[in-house]
Amino acid sequence: MEYILKEPERQISTKIIQIWRTTNTIGHGSFLLGFGALLAASHFWDWYNWVHITLYVLIGITVLSAIFSIWIEPVFIQRTWRYEVDEKFIQLKHGRWNVEHKIIPMAKIEYVTTDQGPFLRKAGLYSLNIGTTASSHKIPAIPEEEALKLRSLIASYANVKEDDSFE
DSSP, X not given: OXXXXXXXXXXXXXXXXXXXXXXXXXXXXXXXXXXXXHHHHHHHTTOOHHHHHHHHHHHHHHHHHHHIIIIIHHHHHHHHOEEEEOSSEEEEEEOSSSOEEEEEEGGGEEEEEEEOOHHHXXXXXXXXXEEXXXXXXXXXXXXXXXXXXXXXXXXXXXXXXXXXXXX
């Protein structure tokens, strides 16, 4: 008997684009502040000329990287992320140029968790973590209600028992 998998169709939330832009801005901004402080110190203490040139090159590379990772990359990632859950498999598919398509059998799933950081909490989103014996997989940016339903659905399909041993 052959089981036909349909292509994953469910998308992650579009709210994640703004969250990724915010976190990438914080990261690149802190690098630029650090490079700026080093550049100011190099001028103040009159360091070697090659230090100035190196810092200017690093600042330029950081600005180019910021343009890509703040404005372009989040949109591509959100548009290409797909997932699907049925009674036998979980499918995760993402990537524009390097497409990664994972098929996780329900029989191999050991745990399912949700997590939510401060930025996701503000947007009402969760990340769903799916763990197998060999690896762990994440579906980012799922709306709260859908994430909680998916967690319960996957747990029931995979026969994952709730662990009360820590109480």
